[in-house]
Amino acid sequence: MKRILLLLSIFFFVGTSQLIAADVPTMSKDELKSHLGSDKVAILDVRSGRDWSSSEFMIKGAIRAAGSDIATWSKDYPKDKTLVLYCA
Amino acid sequence: MKSPILLSLALGCGWLFSPEVLVIIGNSAGNLGWLAIPLLALTALLFSFNSNTINRVLQSDAHNSEISLLKKSIGKIPAGTLSIASCFPLLILAATALLVTSGYTFNEVFLYWFPNFGFAFLLLGLLTLLQFLPVEQIYRVQLLFVALAGFGIFVLGVYGTLTPAKPLATIFQTPAELSAGSLSSALLLLLFAGSNLFQGNRNHFSKVALLALLVFLPWIFASLAHVNPERLASSTIPFMTASRKIMGETGRQIMGTVVIMGSCAAFTGLSLLCRQKLSELSQEKMAPLFVEKGGQRWVFPLLIALSVGACMATGLAGDELLETLLRSALLLWLLYYCFVSFAAVFVIKKEQQTMAGTLYIAPVLLSAGLAAILFSSPHSVEMLQYVFALLIAGSCFAALLVFIQSQNKEQT
Numbered sequence: 001m002k003r004i005l006l007l008l009s010i011f012f013f014v015g016t017s018q019l020i021a022a023d024v025p026t027m028s029k030d031e032l033k034s035h036l037g038s039d040k041v042a043i044l045d046v047r048s049g050r051d052w053s054s055s056e057f058m059i060k061g062a063i064r065a066a067g068s069d070i071a072t073w074s075k076d077y078p079k080d081k082t083l084v085l086y087c088a
Numbered sequence: 089m090k091s092p093i094l095l096s097l098a099l100g101c102g103w104l105f106s107p108e109v110l111v112i113i114g115n116s117a118g119n120l121g122w123l124a125i126p127l128l129a130l131t132a133l134l135f136s137f138n139s140n141t142i143n144r145v146l147q148s149d150a151h152n153s154e155i156s157l158l159k160k161s162i163g164k165i166p167a168g169t170l171s172i173a174s175c176f177p178l179l180i181l182a183a184t185a186l187l188v189t190s191g192y193t194f195n196e197v198f199l200y201w202f203p204n205f206g207f208a209f210l211l212l213g214l215l216t217l218l219q220f221l222p223v224e225q226i227y228r229v230q231l232l233f234v235a236l237a238g239f240g241i242f243v244l245g246v247y248g249t250l251t252p253a254k255p256l257a258t259i260f261q262t263p264a265e266l267s268a269g270s271l272s273s274a275l276l277l278l279l280f281a282g283s284n285l286f287q288g289n290r291n292h293f294s295k296v297a298l299l300a301l302l303v304f305l306p307w308i309f310a311s312l313a314h315v316n317p318e319r320l321a322s323s324t325i326p327f328m329t330a331s332r333k334i335m336g337e338t339g340r341q342i343m344g345t346v347v348i349m350g351s352c353a354a355f356t357g358l359s360l361l362c363r364q365k366l367s368e369l370s371q372e373k374m375a376p377l378f379v380e381k382g383g384q385r386w387v388f389p390l391l392i393a394l395s396v397g398a399c400m401a402t403g404l405a406g407d408e409l410l411e412t413l414l415r416s417a418l419l420l421w422l423l424y425y426c427f428v429s430f431a432a433v434f435v436i437k438k439e440q441q442t443m444a445g446t447l448y449i450a451p452v453l454l455s456a457g458l459a460a461i462l463f464s465s466p467h468s469v470e471m472l473q474y475v476f477a478l479l480i481a482g483s484c485f486a487a488l489l490v491f492i493q494s495q496n497k498e499q500t
Contacts, residue, residue, distance in 0.1 A: 053324035
């Protein structure tokens, strides 16, 4: 039983560790709140599959975009605009 | 658990009360309007009729399980292939989808600060631990999952029916035109909603089907009485939209509980089904003895947990591919039952010489529906590829099990 518990614990942490992605600059919830409605920020909902279909909510003012097509739609935004992407 | 009725309820309703079926039912209500109600009754009738046919054959001494029936009809390896390919991929893919849905529901309905992914993994861990308990206790917990999910849908359905937001004439308005979406919804409702009712003791099948109707009929009516059909048809979570309209925040919380309990019930029900299949394979000398003895209780839950965990960790749930794969796995599940149904009809024909042609109706309808779903899908080519890939993988696994079994036999 101890082995099983140990395995499941490892499994849990390996699974959730993906949430802590590294190199991308992140924005806190409060920081984003202060930018809501600003022209300098575009919020993009890049959730897909179940991440999108199972959720009831969307951040106010967010626009849906496909994460895989970033090269295409990123050209539509001026370079001085901050793009905030959320995927979960 | 001693009562065969409770056993049937615990297994049969596992899939029925899952969010997957709630989406199919909600979208169907939107596309078909009130016609979804008689269609659901027809679903229950179709599967009830088919189940009785299979039951007639399985009650005889010659065929004591579906696998034994299939083995005698199409041979050892094809029977093993179909049994393995139809249920294990479905368990892994459905569990991935359901756990992620539960994670979002928990996060958005109950605790905003709790990560959805963390909840999905936590639930996977707990449901895996449940699998290590004695089977008797798993059935008790499963019955609790089913009861809570079913009761929640029933309460919302009855409350919504008693407090309609629209006049009766609007609710019972027939859709102006039945589009391709309506046909697709009708087929999905007809085939996928009832497909897992096959589990459990078939002697009580009609009671399970009746209970399902009792729960879902008020729910469909209540959904139509509170939400616009277009909204129901296009929503990816029609159950949540309807429950919010019916009872506000309390409705969301009840539906949140239903989603989590329904997901647990579907996961546990499918796990029990797969374990039963492993035991049957072993009893039919199509798998080594350890598969039945310890394998299905100790090794199998761990392998499933690792597979589901890997699917979630690699982001499969966030990929559209999961839906196509899940649909393919469901088609394989139906294909398996088409084969079992036809095998049962052929056995009856062989044994009794004369036989009512009506026995062919259910399997023929199932097969036609299966083909229609496959070829009307925009992803039909991919789905065909996945079905073949899963069948090939299943045949390799079935052959391996038979080989190990024969080696063990030679040694003893």
